[in-house]
Amino acid sequence: MASSNVVSVVEAGTSRTVVLVGRARPGGGPPEVLGVGVHPTTGMRKGCVENANYVASAVRKALAAASGKDAARASIEDVSLICSCGDVAAEPLRQEVAIEGPDGVVDENAVEEARARLDRSPPPEGREALETLRLYHTIDDAPGEVREPVGIPASRLVAHGLLLHTAESLAMRLEDTVEEAGCSVNDVIFSGLAAAHGALTPQQREDGALCIDFGGGTTSWCAFANRHAIAAGALPVGGDHVTNDLLSAFRPGSRQAAERFKLAYGCADLRAVPAEGRVPLQPDGGDSSRTVGARAAAEVVHARMEELVLLIREDLKARGALSHLGAGIVVTGGGSLLRGVPELVSRVFGAPCQRPSLSTGRRELDADPALFATAWGGLRQAVRKDLFESERAAREGGALRRFFGMLVRKGGGRP
Amino acid sequence: MSKDPVYRVFGLGGAGGRIANAVARATAGRLPAYAVDCDTAALAELPACQPLRLDDLPATGAGGDAAKVTSAARAQSERFHRALEDVSMAVVVAGLGGGAGSGLLPVLLDVCSERNVRTMVFLVRPFAFEGTDRLRAAGSALSAVEDRGDLRIVVSNDELVADLPQGATVEEAFAAATRTLADGVSLFWRLGAHPAHLALDPGLLLSFAVTGRGHVDFASGVATGPDRLSLALGRVLEGRGLGLSRRAEGARAALVGVVGGRDLRLAEVGDAVRNVAAILPPGAPVHLSAVLEPEAEGTLGLVVLLFRRWATAEREEAIENAAAAAPADGSPAPRHLVDAYGRPMSGRFDGVAPSLGPNGENLDDPTYLRRNLHIDFD
Numbered sequence: 001m002a003s004s005n006v007v008s009v010v011e012a013g014t015s016r017t018v019v020l021v022g023r024a025r026p027g028g029g030p031p032e033v034l035g036v037g038v039h040p041t042t043g044m045r046k047g048c049v050e051n052a053n054y055v056a057s058a059v060r061k062a063l064a065a066a067s068g069k070d071a072a073r074a075s076i077e078d079v080s081l082i083c084s085c086g087d088v089a090a091e092p093l094r095q096e097v098a099i100e101g102p103d104g105v106v107d108e109n110a111v112e113e114a115r116a117r118l119d120r121s122p123p124p125e126g127r128e129a130l131e132t133l134r135l136y137h138t139i140d141d142a143p144g145e146v147r148e149p150v151g152i153p154a155s156r157l158v159a160h161g162l163l164l165h166t167a168e169s170l171a172m173r174l175e176d177t178v179e180e181a182g183c184s185v186n187d188v189i190f191s192g193l194a195a196a197h198g199a200l201t202p203q204q205r206e207d208g209a210l211c212i213d214f215g216g217g218t219t220s221w222c223a224f225a226n227r228h229a230i231a232a233g234a235l236p237v238g239g240d241h242v243t244n245d246l247l248s249a250f251r252p253g254s255r256q257a258a259e260r261f262k263l264a265y266g267c268a269d270l271r272a273v274p275a276e277g278r279v280p281l282q283p284d285g286g287d288s289s290r291t292v293g294a295r296a297a298a299e300v301v302h303a304r305m306e307e308l309v310l311l312i313r314e315d316l317k318a319r320g321a322l323s324h325l326g327a328g329i330v331v332t333g334g335g336s337l338l339r340g341v342p343e344l345v346s347r348v349f350g351a352p353c354q355r356p357s358l359s360t361g362r363r364e365l366d367a368d369p370a371l372f373a374t375a376w377g378g379l380r381q382a383v384r385k386d387l388f389e390s391e392r393a394a395r396e397g398g399a400l401r402r403f404f405g406m407l408v409r410k411g412g413g414r415p
Numbered sequence: 416m417s418k419d420p421v422y423r424v425f426g427l428g429g430a431g432g433r434i435a436n437a438v439a440r441a442t443a444g445r446l447p448a449y450a451v452d453c454d455t456a457a458l459a460e461l462p463a464c465q466p467l468r469l470d471d472l473p474a475t476g477a478g479g480d481a482a483k484v485t486s487a488a489r490a491q492s493e494r495f496h497r498a499l500e501d502v503s504m505a506v507v508v509a510g511l512g513g514g515a516g517s518g519l520l521p522v523l524l525d526v527c528s529e530r531n532v533r534t535m536v537f538l539v540r541p542f543a544f545e546g547t548d549r550l551r552a553a554g555s556a557l558s559a560v561e562d563r564g565d566l567r568i569v570v571s572n573d574e575l576v577a578d579l580p581q582g583a584t585v586e587e588a589f590a591a592a593t594r595t596l597a598d599g600v601s602l603f604w605r606l607g608a609h610p611a612h613l614a615l616d617p618g619l620l621l622s623f624a625v626t627g628r629g630h631v632d633f634a635s636g637v638a639t640g641p642d643r644l645s646l647a648l649g650r651v652l653e654g655r656g657l658g659l660s661r662r663a664e665g666a667r668a669a670l671v672g673v674v675g676g677r678d679l680r681l682a683e684v685g686d687a688v689r690n691v692a693a694i695l696p697p698g699a700p701v702h703l704s705a706v707l708e709p710e711a712e713g714t715l716g717l718v719v720l721l722f723r724r725w726a727t728a729e730r731e732e733a734i735e736n737a738a739a740a741a742p743a744d745g746s747p748a749p750r751h752l753v754d755a756y757g758r759p760m761s762g763r764f765d766g767v768a769p770s771l772g773p774n775g776e777n778l779d780d781p782t783y784l785r786r787n788l789h790i791d792f793d
Contacts, residue, residue, distance in 0.1 A: 046770060086770075236770040237778050244764065245781040249790070299790045303782040310547075311772065 006034065007386050008066070009378040010059060010178055011082040011191065014044045014217025014238065015334060017058045018375040019066035021076065024383050031383040033362045037066030046236035047086030047218035048170055052177045059181035079183045080382040082374060084191040084213075084220040085170040086236030088130060090229075090319075093121045093161035099154045106139070106149045106157050114159035123165035130171055131190050133162040135228040145226070162229050164190045187385065189378045192220030192232050198377025199330045199356035199369075200224060207327035212312060212345065213374055214335025216240050221312050225324035233315050235308070239335040242266065242304050249300045250292050252281040262338070265297050268305040269340025273298040298340075305341065309348045328352035332373040420503035422604060424448035427519040430510025430539055430593070432461050437597030438508075438604075439463035446506075446604050449498055451523070452515050453484065467498060469519075481556060484518025495526040504533040504624065506600060507564070512541035512549035517556035524563035533624040535603075536564040537596060537633075540571035540787050542588070550786055555774040565624035566720075568633040570596070570657060571787035577656025599635035602718040606672040606704040623670065623702075627722035632662045635718040644683045647717040648690050656789075659721055663694040666721040673705040676712030683715060691719055 011018040021035035039062040043054025067076045095117035097110050115134055123129040136145040139154040149157055175185045195213035196205070208225035220234035239262075246266070247258040264283035267273050278291040316322050328351045331341055336355055346353040358369040358376055365372040424446055426435025432450035439448035440463045450464035453472035458464075471487045488495075499505065505527050509516035520538075527534045538557065541549040557569065575592040576583070583591070634657040636650030652660045671691050673684050684705050692701045764770075764779035772778045776785060783790055 045764070235778070241764075241779065244779075245783060248781045249783060293791060296790050299788060300781070300783050303786060303788055307778075307782045307786075314773070 005383075005386060005390065007379070007382045008035075008063075008076055008079045008183070009082055009189070009194075009375060009382050010062070010079045010183070010185075011194070011375040011378060012044070012055065012059060012174060012178060013041060013191075013215050013374075014047055014240065015041060015215065017041045017055075017062040018372065019059075019062040019079075020372075020375045020379045021066050022379045022383060024387055030360065031379055033360055033365065033379070035066035035068060036362060036364055037062035037064065039065065045217055046238070046240075047084050047215070047234070048236075049173050049177050052173075052180060055174075055177045056180040059178050059183075063181060063183065077183055078186045079178070080187040080189055080378060080385075081175060081178055081185045082189045082191050082194045082378040083171060083174050084215065084218045084234040085130070085166040085174065086218040086234060087167045087170065088164055088190055088192065088220060088232065088234035089127075089166075090232040091124070091163045091165065093118050093132070093159075093163050095121065095159045095161070097157045097159070099157060103153075104155065105151055105153050108150055110157050111137070111149060111159075114157050118159050118161040121161070121163055123163060127165040127167065128171060130164040130166045130188055131193070133164070133193070133229055135160045135162060136226075162232065164193070164232055166234075187382065189381055190220065190222075190232065190234075191215070191218075191374050191378075192222040192234055193229060194378035194381060195220065195332045195374040196222040196224060196229070196377065197380050198358070198373035198375070199332050202227075204327040204330070208324040209327040210316070210321075210325050210329045210349070212309075212329065212331050212333075212336070214239060214308075214331060214333040214338075214341065216334060219308055219312070219333075219335065221316075223316060223321045223325065225321070230324060231316055231319040231321040233312070235311060237308055237311075239333075239338070241308075242301055242335070242338070245300050245304050246297065250281055250297070252290075257282055261297070262301070265294060266301045267294075267298045267339040268302050269343040270295075270298055270302050272340050272343065301338070302340075302344070305335075305338070305344055306348065309345055313348055322349075325349065325351055328354070330354055330356050332356055332370050334371060336370050421501050422446055422504050422506060423498070423502045424506045424508065424600070425498075425523060426450045426461075426464060427507065427509040427523065428452055428513055428516030429454065429457050430513075431508040431516050432457060432464060433593050434508045434510075434537070434539075434597050434600070436461040436463045437593055438506075438600045441597055441601040442604060446601065451519055453487070454515065467494060479514040479552070481514045481518035481552065484514050485522055488519050488522040492522060492526055495523055496530065499526060499530050499532050502530075502532050504535060506604070507534055507536045508539070508596070508600065509537070510539045510541070511553035511556045512545065513552070517552060517559070520556065521559050521563060524560060528563065534564045535566040535624065536560070536568065537600065538567065538569045539575070539592070539596065540569065542572040543786070543788060551774050551776075554772075554776040554785060558775040558777075565628045566631045567629065568631050568720075570633070573787060573789045574656030577789065578650070578654055595635075598637060598716075599633060599718060602635050602637070602674055602716045603672065603720075605674050605708065605716075606706055606718070623722070627668060627720075627724055629722075629724045631723065632659055632666070632721040633657070633719070634659050635716070637714055637716045639714045643715040644686055644717075647715050648687065651717050651719050652690065652694060659691075659719060660694045663721060664696070665723060666695050666699055667724055668700045668702070668722045669695055670702045670704070670720040670722070672716075672718040673703075674711055674716035674718075675705070675707060675714065676709065677707055678712060679705070679707060679715065687717055695721075 006023045008021045017039050019037040022031040022033045025032050039058045041058040043051030049055050095114055097114045119132050137149045138158045139146055140156050196211035199211050200209050205224040205227050210223045212221045215238045217238045217240050218234050218236050219238050222232040223230050243258045243262050246262055252258050252261050265279045273295050275295055277294045279294045281290040329345055342353040356369045356373045358366045424435045424438050426432040435448040435450055448464045449467050450461045451467045452458050453469040458466040469487050509520050511517050540553045572592045575595045576588045579591055634651040636647040638646035669691055671688050673687050688703055770778040
């Protein structure tokens with residue numbers, strides 16, 4: 001961990017790589033962004049590394065762009081990696097610790113032991129743990145969660161968590177690739193969780209909300225309720241699939257042409273597209289004689305996006321999370337900028353849906369909140385974790401100083 | 416010893432049974448058909464078929480539970496063995512999305528494989544209006560038989576009735592779907608049923624099942640009058656539902672069958688072949704069969720199959736060897752990305768491990784194709 005409290009996050013996406021460098025503000029609040037680097041990614045498909053050299057090159061260039069300022073340059077060696085790997089699932093965790101001793105109250109050791117057991121929870125066979133989220137505690141069989149269990153009389157302390165896991169070797173390969181770019185990965189953050197931390201307000205996380213991050217190669221999501229992540233996942237399906245569907249349906253000449261057509265005329269909300277009307281297949285001044293029905297184009301896009309959103313809804317339903325989304329849904333990522341996406345999501349979930357707004361203090365981030373919400377959320381998490389680690393180190397350092405001080409006093413070394 | 420090949424039609428489930436019954440009627444019983452189902456009442460309405468009722472299942476139907484049907488059918492697979500005695504090629508017709516057709520299909524195809532019976536499998540997806548549950552179930556059933564059977568033709572009810580007028584009733588739509596497919600199956604069988612100058616050699620047809628094994632595109636049309644060839648060609652090549660000209664990219668070979676009366680003109684046969692050859696990639700061979708039937712006087716029936724694969728024996732071995740080479744790390748073997756009609760889905764996801772949905776369908780394939788959505792591309 002960077003001792004200077006300057007931290008860096010690398011969001012290695014299928015379409016682009018984003019690097020943010022930042023640090024905690026002295027008075028608290030959101031972190032201060034010191035550097036921003038963005039570079040198109042090549043060599044990834046569906047969130048997985050296909051060509052490590054290309055991906056490492058994109059990371060290297062984004063890192064170089066972000067380290068323009070001296071303050072940023074110092075910390076760029078250690079990074080937190082934001083990734084979805086295209087295939088992430090979440091399992092709830094529950095670990096119990098028996099409270100022993102004459103007074104029968106929860107102490108710090110019991111809390112630490114419960115947390116340690118959460119961290120040691122193994123992923124399902126054939127899967128690799130991506131991140132273990134420590135959520136909350138309960139005491140004995142009482143239903144309510146306890147924010148600070150230390151000092152409460154109990155016979156059992158129960159720690160609840162969420163284990164995010166992915167297919168074996170996927171995250172490791174991405175980690176290795178990012179390290180090839182010359183930095184050390186000290187932490188991996190799931191992109192769905194990062195996007196939720198970037199896009200959802202504390203009130204939304206309290207009231208219950210969902211964040212869906214529509215990336216180029218993957219789509220990840222994370223639902224919150226009572227401030228905690230309650231469900232999360234990722235599918236290896238993203239905006240590239242929409243482009244591929246349009247390429248297959250209309251043969252505009254190239255993948256790039258299909259991408260431009262998607263951005264210009266793609267619409268996921270059929271109700272926003274009239275039954276009549278035609279649009280050019282090459283909207284940027286190419287062959288204007290080739291046109292397609294605007295409705296047909298929307299039907300292809302709508303079919304893909306609706307299927308994707310329905311799959312997410314099914315997953316959340318299976319995990320009992322649907323009834324907790326009272327504060328609605330926020331959509332992020334490049335795919336969320338497709339026309340009609342919030343309307344489609346709103347209709348499928350029967351809840352309000354919006355794109356995010358950011359207030360980072362950096363104009364380039366706040367101007368494109370959907371594109372930077374994930375990296376911003378990752379930076380907030382990384383800074384918070386850095387602060388936590390620093391405080392713990394300080395506590396442990398203080399305890400050691402007190403211990404050695406006591407030894408010195410007992411030995412009569414002090415006058 | 417040389418025997419003529421023996422064909423049988425097997426209609427699985429309600430929709431498959433109705434089509435098999437229509438085929439048996441259209442061929443006046445010369446192409447025998449079995450209707451396989453657990454629904455006693457449905458079987459009773461198929462008088463042209465020999466019924467094969469599955470025991471151990473409710474007589475009122477499978478209730479959409481394909482797994483239960485598969486389990487019962489496996490326990491009674493001996494009955495399929497008996498029905499397939501001496502059969503050279505089974506023409507299997509099944510409607511997907513329900514319980515019986517989807518559940519019976521893998522069992523029958525496995526028995527055919529065990530007995531070395533060649534198969535031509537017509538699979539019918541539900542109408543889009545039947546709802547996403549049935550469409551998903553159909554996708555799942557398709558995945559279950561992806562590597563089973565020889566020639567596999569997948570169509571949707573929406574495609575079969577695409578040429579119906581807008582005001583058609585639901586009953587008319589189902590009847591038209593059954594009729595269109597039954598006409599196609601019987602036309603196809605008639606190509607090899609009569610000795611004629613250009614009849615399809617039955618042995619050659621069986622060899623097609625090996626050489627062209629895999630997804631096949633299929634369309635047929637029957638027309639009368641002075642413009643009958645143009646009309647039939649229009650339906651086969653440019654029809655809104657099954658039109659082949661939109662699917663010809665990547666085709667490796669074609670079979671063109673023409674069925675007519677004694678008034679069938681040589682120029683009509685030649686034009687049919689030329690028009691089909693024109694939509695194929697250069698060099699793709701076209702096989703022709705033309706038969707004359709006295710009762711077909713005044714009509715012209717056209718049936719065309721486009722094969723996605725056309726493998727010689729050596730190439731067959733090479734393909735199978737390559738398919739057997741699964742990744743050593745235990746990850747899912749990358750599958751050939753093809754749409755519901757067998758067209759390779761070249762593009763960004765070709766050759767990578769597929770993104771599988773909860774029902775096993777390949778999410779990399781375009782959604783509009785997997786759902787068989789009727790999109791007006793004109």
